Amino acid sequence: MSTHAPSGHSRSSLTKAQKFSIAGVATLGAAALAFSIVPGSSEAEAEALDSHAAAWSTPAHAQTVQASVSKQQANASKQAKDAAAKAAADKKAADEAAAKKRAEDERKAKEAASRAAARKPVYANNLDGWIRQSLDIMKSKGIPGSYDGLHRNIMRESTGNPNAKNGWDINAINGTPSIGLLQVIQPTFSAYHVEGTSTNIYDPVANITAAANYAADRYGSIDNVNSAY
Known part of the structure; x- marks a missing residue:
């Protein structure tokens, strides 16, 4: 049968050496704690930085940053x-x-x-109008001649008939009859045709202007013509 030591004896059985050891550990722990809270220590600085970073990571700060970005x-x-x-x-x-x-x-x-x-100007569709229109064209082209010179020669050559045609003179015999108000043959009309007028030899204005251009080249002016030319 086993024997047991009284329970009271086990609670008070710490040796003196053990008591000294426990007291030493407590003393060292207190010293370490005191050192850790000395201002300026690296651990204190780390704790301060951690505390500052924690403050920046708070929900309130995140909301402020988000509001700024949104703005x-x-x-x-x-x-x-x-x-x-x-x-x-x-x-x-x-x-x-x-x-x-x-x-x-x-x-x-x-x-x-x-x-x-x-x-x-509006020209009358008659001899007077044809002569006046021809004179304006002649003036713009530098062709000399007067109303009287044109009218006089027209009346002698065709009596004012724009469709007059000579079928018996030498020109007619040669196949190039004299035509129109100033009795111009086709080769002469083509050679002295004035740009801007009709190419139809029977056209009154074209006929007068081409004949005046020919007379200016050969006689100096239609005014100088007083007979067949």
Whole structure:
């Protein structure tokens, strides 16, 4: 049968050496704790940085950063929209200005054409009108001649008939009859035709102008012609 030591004896059985050891550990722990809280120590600085970083990572700070980013994005979006709106407004203004200028140019062109038409003389479709129209063309081309010189020779050559045709003189015999108001043969008409007039030898204005051009080249002026030429 086993024997047991009294329980009271086991609680008070620490040796003196053990008691000294426990006291030493406690003393060292207190010293270490005191050292760890000395200001300026590396551990204190690390704890301060950790505390500062923790403060920056709080939900309140994250919300502030997010709000700032959202505000910057909103500002950038607004600036982009404003720039697009300005560009559209500038384009619209430019298009309107161009359209206004085109309309103004067209209006001026019509007015100029209207004034030119108003200034353009209207010639009567008769001998007087044909002579006057021929004289204006002759003047613009530098061909000499007067109303009297033209009228006098016309009356002698054709009595004012634009369809007159000589079928018996030497020209007719040679196959090139004299034709029109001033009795011009086709080769002469073609050689002295004045640009801007009809190419039809029977046309009154074309016939007069070509004959006056020929007379100016050969006699100096239709005014100098007083007989067959």
